[in-house]
Amino acid sequence: MSQPAHSPQPAAGxxxxxxxxxxxERMGLPATDFAQLTGPMGATPKDTIYAQGTLxxxxxxxxxxxxxxVPVLIVTSLVNQPYIxxxxxxxxxxxxxxxxxxxxxxxxxxxxxxxxxHLTLEDHVQDRLPACVQQVLQHSGQSQLSVIGYCIGxxxxxxxxxxxxPMLKNLVCMATPVNADGLESLKAWMGPDFDEEALLxxxxxxxxxxxxxxxxxxxxxxxxxxxxxxxxxxxxxEVVRSNLRMGKxxxxxxxxxxxxxxxxxxxxxRGNQLVQQGWTVGGKRAQLSAIxxxxxxxxxxxxxxxxxxxxxxxxxxxxxxxxxELILKGGHVGLVAGRGAELRMWPALNDWLAPRSV
Numbered sequence: 001m002s003q004p005a006h007s008p009q010p011a012a013g014x015x016x017x018x019x020x021x022x023x024x025e026r027m028g029l030p031a032t033d034f035a036q037l038t039g040p041m042g043a044t045p046k047d048t049i050y051a052q053g054t055l056x057x058x059x060x061x062x063x064x065x066x067x068x069x070v071p072v073l074i075v076t077s078l079v080n081q082p083y084i085x086x087x088x089x090x091x092x093x094x095x096x097x098x099x100x101x102x103x104x105x106x107x108x109x110x111x112x113x114x115x116x117x118h119l120t121l122e123d124h125v126q127d128r129l130p131a132c133v134q135q136v137l138q139h140s141g142q143s144q145l146s147v148i149g150y151c152i153g154x155x156x157x158x159x160x161x162x163x164x165x166p167m168l169k170n171l172v173c174m175a176t177p178v179n180a181d182g183l184e185s186l187k188a189w190m191g192p193d194f195d196e197e198a199l200l201x202x203x204x205x206x207x208x209x210x211x212x213x214x215x216x217x218x219x220x221x222x223x224x225x226x227x228x229x230x231x232x233x234x235x236x237x238e239v240v241r242s243n244l245r246m247g248k249x250x251x252x253x254x255x256x257x258x259x260x261x262x263x264x265x266x267x268x269x270r271g272n273q274l275v276q277q278g279w280t281v282g283g284k285r286a287q288l289s290a291i292x293x294x295x296x297x298x299x300x301x302x303x304x305x306x307x308x309x310x311x312x313x314x315x316x317x318x319x320x321x322x323x324x325e326l327i328l329k330g331g332h333v334g335l336v337a338g339r340g341a342e343l344r345m346w347p348a349l350n351d352w353l354a355p356r357s358v
Contacts, residue, residue, distance in 0.1 A: 041245065042083035044095045046106075050135040054110025057132045059139060060094055064101045068357035070169050071140040072097065073133065074106040075153035078124075078260065079211045081252045082108050085150065087245055087337050096346045102357065105136045107153075112257045117204035120259035122282040125159045137167060146170035146357060148349075150336060151177075151306060158314070159279065161293070162286040170356045171291065172349065173314060174298045175306040175332055178288065180272040182309030187269055189214070196265045206256035215253075215305065246333060275313050288317035295323040296352050298345055300335040324352065 050057035074094070076082040085106070086094040097104050107129070112119060136145050144167050149157030154176030161171055177183060190196070199206065267273045267280075278285040297315045299308065308327070315325040326348055330340045 039088040041088055042086045043089055044086050044092055049139055054112055055128055056108045057135055058106045060098050060104040063098050067101050067103045070144055070146055070357040071103040071136050071142055072146045073136050075149040075157045076107055077150055077152040078109055079254050079256050084249050084337050093336055093346055100350050103140055107132050111254050112205050114204040117258035119257040121263050124156055126282045129160050144169040148172040150174045159281055159286045162288060162290045163284050168293050170294045172296045175300060175303055175335055177306045177310040179275045179310050179313045180269045182307050190265050190269050196262055200258045205258045206261050208253040208255050211253045211256055289319040291318040292320055294356050295320040297325045299327045300330045300332055301327055303332045305332040
């Protein structure tokens with residue numbers, strides 16, 4: 001039985017801390033709780049149609065009289081909350097797709113606990129993701145689907161597709177890294193002297209705070225720049241709201257499953273297997289050339305998390321004849337959320353996917 005799905009929101013009445021609160025008071029927004037200020041995040045109406053452990057599969061309720069025949073499954077990142085793709089009404093990629101007539105589903109991986117520390121790529125690529133695919137096909141009554149993957153979610157989708165997925169009709173990746181040589185900062189940080197086993201022995205999974213600090217280290221002054229932007233536009237209520245939404249999401253990381261992290265460090269960052277001999281997952285070799293379906297890769301010009309050097313090989317190496325790479329203005333988050341995404345990426349995605357979804 002489907003159950004209404006609700007995204008977690010900050011507790012009502014939680015006050016914003018100074019100096020942000022003082023800025024808001026100058027704007028005439030004193031003592032405002034976060035949810036009231038930012039609007040309801042993750043609010044596009046949806047139902048949870050499947051659950052497995054921490055994982056939930058959501059189906060967004062259609063908002064058009066007719067929908068495209070081919071359903072769309074969104075595969076989100078393992079380390080970030082999925083509501084970045086469904087930010088608030090009017091600024092939501094999911095809402096946009098639903099209103100364009102797509103039948104949209106989305107995986108929410110959930111927050112792993114210590115008992116989930118052994119989850120591996122095999123668990124995600126050969127069990128959890130395929131289970132969601134089957135649920136989408138059963139629920140929609142279709143035999144094929146399109147998959148959209150964002151960042152690490154795109155990497156999971158690529159591995160799954162390259163191992164053989166006859167039900168896959170179209171594959172869209174957004175800011176997806178495949179060549180670890182292009183991730184110079186992460187490779188330097190997690191080089192031969194980095195002891196991932198000590199980290200995992202202590203915590204089981206990689207703590208959310210550690211993930212957050214690792215991402216911040218890629219752009220050390222990003223937080224200061226964000227704070228300056230907030231203060232410089234204090235008189236523009238919507239700019240402040242948008243800034244706080246993004247800030248909330250950027251600090252709302254999820255622990256990285258220990259088994260997956262071990263493989264990412266060993267096989268991806270150090271071994272760079274996907275663009276070398278192929279990435280062995282569950283005894284099978286995942287090779288990009290095995291992907292033959294229509295393929296689109298959406299990239300951001302100023303992406304500091306997935307630099308172009310780490311992502312450009314994807315469209316070059318997939319075996320598809322119908323394939324395209326689009327590089328759009330913006331950063332890693334701005335590619336999928338915000339005013340720039342609304343004007344550039346969402347329409348580009350719609351224009352590409354719509355004729356391939358009938």
